[in-house]
Amino acid sequence: MNVLLLAWKIKLPPMMEIITAEQLMEYLGDYILDAKPKEISEIQRLNYEQNMSDAMAILHKLQTGLDVNVKFTGVRVFEYTPECIVFDLLDIPLYHGWLVDPQVADIVKAVGNCSYNQLVEKIISCKQSDNSELVSEGFVAEQFLNNTATQLTYHGLCELTSAVQEGELCVFFRNNHFSTMTKYKGQLYLLVTDQGFLTEEKVVWESLHNVDGDGNFCDSEFHLRPPSDPETVYRGQQDQIDQDYLMALSLQQEQQNQEINWEQIPEGISDLELAKKLQEEEDRRASQYYQEQEQAAAQVQQVQGAASPASGRQSGSSERKRKEPREKEREKEKNSCVLL
Numbered sequence: 443m444n445v446l447l448l449a450w451k452i453k454l455p456p457m458m459e460i461i462t463a464e465q466l467m468e469y470l471g472d473y474i475l476d477a478k479p480k481e482i483s484e485i486q487r488l489n490y491e492q493n494m495s496d497a498m499a500i501l502h503k504l505q506t507g508l509d510v511n512v513k514f515t516g517v518r519v520f521e522y523t524p525e526c527i528v529f530d531l532l533d534i535p536l537y538h539g540w541l542v543d544p545q546v547a548d549i550v551k552a553v554g555n556c557s558y559n560q561l562v563e564k565i566i567s568c569k570q571s572d573n574s575e576l577v578s579e580g581f582v583a584e585q586f587l588n589n590t591a592t593q594l595t596y597h598g599l600c601e602l603t604s605a606v607q608e609g610e611l612c613v614f615f616r617n618n619h620f621s622t623m624t625k626y627k628g629q630l631y632l633l634v635t636d637q638g639f640l641t642e643e644k645v646v647w648e649s650l651h652n653v654d655g656d657g658n659f660c661d662s663e664f665h666l667r668p669p670s671d672p673e674t675v676y677r678g679q680q681d682q683i684d685q686d687y688l689m690a691l692s693l694q695q696e697q698q699n700q701e702i703n704w705e706q707i708p709e710g711i712s713d714l715e716l717a718k719k720l721q722e723e724e725d726r727r728a729s730q731y732y733q734e735q736e737q738a739a740a741q742v743q744q745v746q747g748a749a750s751p752a753s754g755r756q757s758g759s760s761e762r763k764r765k766e767p768r769e770k771e772r773e774k775e776k777n778s779c780v781l782l
Contacts, residue, residue, distance in 0.1 A: 443470060444622040444633055445534050445611045451477075463505045471501060474531060497531045500524055510615055511557045512593075514542045517601045521557040535612040537605065537623065539598030540590060552582040561587070593617050594653045602650075603630055614650075623650070626664050634659065642669050 443466055446452040452473050454461070474494060482490065500508075503525065511521040517537045520526060529536045542553050556564055561583055568580025593616045606612060606625045614623040614632060622633035624647075631647040639645050644667045649657040661667040 444635070445613060446470075446473060446532070448622065448624075448633075449611050467501060467504070470504070471498065474498070477532070493527050493531050496524055497527045500528065504528070507618065508620075510536070511559050512538045512540050512615065513555065513557045514540060514553050514561075515555060517541065517598060517605050521559070529613065535606075535610065536615060537602060537612055538615045539594040539602045540616075541595050541598035541601055542586070543595065543597040548582050549586050552579045553586060592653050592655065596653060599630075599650070599653060603628070606630060629664075631660065631664065632657070639669065645669055 443452065447454070452469055454469075474497060478494070479486070479490060503509075508525040508528075509523050510525060511523060513519040513521060517539060518535070520536065520538070526536070540558075542549050544550055553561060565580045565584050565587075568576045568583070571577055571580070602614075603625075606623065608625050608628070610625055612623050614621045621635075624631055624633075630650040632650050634642075634645050634648050644661045645659045646662045646667075647660040647664060649660065651657060659667055659669060
């Protein structure tokens with residue numbers, strides 16, 4: 443949506459400050475329907491309609507997360523998944539920077555043409571092998587993943603800078619996050635959408651010039667603009683990390699709930715008995731899920747209490763009073779986006 447808004451392909455009403463996820467989906471769905479090419483052949487029309495139908499079917503996943511799987515051979519190379527159709531249909535380039543340096547022969551051999559998921563499976567297989575060469579190859583591949591945990595390499599950054607066109611609006615995938623990216627005067631910039639910068643009206647872009655993530659903040663004209671209150675930004679970033687962590691747990695639980703072991707269900711069972719068993723299993727998983735959510739939230743609060751520079755200066759009662767209204771605000775706005 444940020445790419446389409448910056449490209450003036452979608453326009454929101456003037457003075458709108460808050461928009462819900464459902465409204466965003468409506469705008470996006472309407473744009474997909476309106477963007478249908480007019481003068482195309484019958485085969486192209488059928489192909490486009492099929493892609494549009496597939497995109498609409500997974501549109502709801504945009505609110506939680508898309509399944510994309512990088513390959514380490516190119517900044518535009520991903521394993522094909524149905525979710526990629528959305529980017530193709532909207533003509534939005536999708537990039538990543540997690541590449542293997544072709545000059546490091548042993549890593550090139552170990553990683554090969556694998557996607558991330560395939561490489562993880564290969565590492566597990568190699569570790570269990572009796573062949574010392576395969577064991578060594580698995581170790582090299584594992585070291586590569588550990589050494590590039592930021593999911594961006596300097597070779598990948600160079601390739602990104604070369605591949606992205608000047609003024610191009612695209613999406614950059616890194617660490618399971620999608621960022622709006624552009625290129626201005628040969629330098630890559632990411633759109634700042636972190637919750638910590640909500641009150642920083644002048645901070646719009648962050649430069650992407652190294653793999654460590656400590657870029658320079660800029661305004662809408664790409665002039666340097668450091669945050670006015672680093673402490674506020676820090677607390678907001680911690681809140682964002684906490685929300686991302688809880689979202690990841692939610693997605694993981696959702697995936698586990700879809701994995702039903704049908705082999706354990708006896709043959710000849712009636713529909714009513716099957717429904718009862720499935721309901722019992724769903725109740726059990728739901729109970730487990732909420733327990734895990736509560737434990738995760740408690741762990742996050744403990745980490746915040748230990749990491750926040752200001753936490754040691756406040757009493758327990760005042761800390762609770764400060765957190766209660768914030769929790770209510772989060773609950774109220776959890777399905778809303780704030781337009782910067």
